[in-house]
Amino acid sequence: MGVTTALEGLGSCSGCEIAILNIGEALIPIITEALEIVHAPVLMDHKYFGQCGEGVTLTIPEATVGIVTGGVSNHEHLEVLEEMRKKCTVLIALGTCATHGGIPALMNGQNRQESWEGIYQTVTTDPGAKIPHIEVPEPLDRVYACDEKVKIDMQLPGCPPNPELIAEVLVSLLEGRPPVLPGKSVCDTCPTERKGKGDVNKVKRFLTNAKFTPGAPIDEMRCLLEQGYLCMGPVTAAGCSxxxxxxxxxxxxxxxxxxxxxxxxxxxxxxxxNALASNGIDYKSVVDRRSLLRFSGAHGQLRPVKKQADKED
Ligand code: SF4
Ligand code: SF4
Ligand code: SF4
Structure with missing residues (x-):
């Protein structure tokens, strides 16, 4: 018998689950010999309230390892996450949605009511439509990362996460050792040529290609930030190399x-x-600065902008 494992997606796109499959051949011995999957709605037709809806409480089975993907944006997500915490000995948040809010937490930058109106009542959908309110899970006040709601034992970000690192986490759990994960920034894993400071003082929009010689090795290309492009390597966790x-x-x-x-x-x-300032680039030249939180809007980082009228109240 392998280590019992439960997999659950909250507000997610299932890309993280596909990243697990992208481990490829190395996944076969892991799932056939080492892990015993007891719950994975993305793989098997397992219902929360009994197979025919006859139950009254969530029926996620107990498992040694729980893997949760996605952000927590409604009460159903929260209930499932809390149940996973109760039922799993080790709980892993997989993917940037689960660890930092990710794409779902973009909504945190808007007033929630305006978001619903924007989704359901736009001119391109149906201006007269009603916002659904029956048999739809009630939204939370904002989108949360998993560790804002329950204790998380291990975080593995990435949108999607790197399959090699997922395999390392799973194998390390099976071997009873801490996983070897990169702790540095994307820049620390980047071989591009750096001269210390860029040649431009304004951010260039990425509407034209960076300068590089086609076919030449990547270490012959000048750092994209030094070329004036908004490269977030200095402020982003390594792991995608x-x-x-x-x-x-x-x-x-x-x-x-x-x-x-x-x-x-x-x-x-x-x-x-700060990274822009160190490169002599004027931060005011970034057109939409809040977009820099596009993957990490949970933990209260991304909030609705107060309108002038609200500010004056
Ligand atoms: S982290 Fe990315 S791939 Fe994973 S669920 Fe979120 S959006 Fe999808
Ligand atoms: S800023 Fe971008 S291009 Fe430059 S070293 Fe960092 S990751 Fe590489
Ligand atoms: S380079 Fe940056 S945006 Fe691209 S996969 Fe890596 S962390 Fe993500």
Whole structure:
């Protein structure tokens, strides 16, 4: 018998579950010999309240390892998360939605009522539509990361997380040792050429390609931040590197920050302002500064902007 494992998605896109499958062949011995999956709605038709809805309480089975993906945006997510905490000995938050709010927490930058109106009553959907309120889980006041609601034993960010690191976490649990995870920033894993300071004092929008010689190795390309692009490598946790360079950088595209802040409680917006200043780039040239929190809007980092009328009240 393997280690019992439960997998549950909250406000998620299932990309993290696909990242687990992307472990590839190495996953086969893990799931056939080492793990015994007892609950995984993404893989099996397991209902919360009995298979025919006959139950009155959530029926997530007990498991040694629980893996939770997605942000906590409504009362059903919260109930499921709390049940996972009760039933699992070790609880892992997998993916940036679970660790820092991720994409669902973009909603934290807006007034909740305005968000619902924007989703259900736009001219491109149906201006006369009613906002659903029957048999739809009641939303929370904002989107939370999992560790804001329950104790989390291990966090593995990434949107999606790196399959190699997921495998390392699973294998380390099976071997009873701490996982070996990168603790540095994306920049620390980036081989691009750095001269210390950029040549421009304003952020360039990424509407034209970065300068590089097609076919030349990545370490011959000048750092994208030094080229004036808004590369969030300095303020983003490492972990996405493949074949020796961070994923986006190897595609000659600036880092967008999808692994969340380097420090658990770091603020990617404030940290990026500092990184820009160190490069001699005017932070005011960033068109939408709040977008720097696009992956880490939980933990109270992203809040609705107060309108002038509200401020005057
Ligand atoms: S972290 Fe990314 S891949 Fe995972 S559930 Fe969230 S949006 Fe999807
Ligand atoms: S800022 Fe971007 S391009 Fe420059 S070293 Fe960091 S990750 Fe690489
Ligand atoms: S380079 Fe940045 S945005 Fe791209 S995958 Fe890595 S952490 Fe995510």
């Amino acid at each position: 493949k074949r020796g360079a961070p994923s986006c950088i190897s595609a000659r595209v600036p880092c967008r920050g999808c692994f969340g802040p380097v420090r658990k409680d770091g603020n990617q917006l404030l940290d990026m302002m």
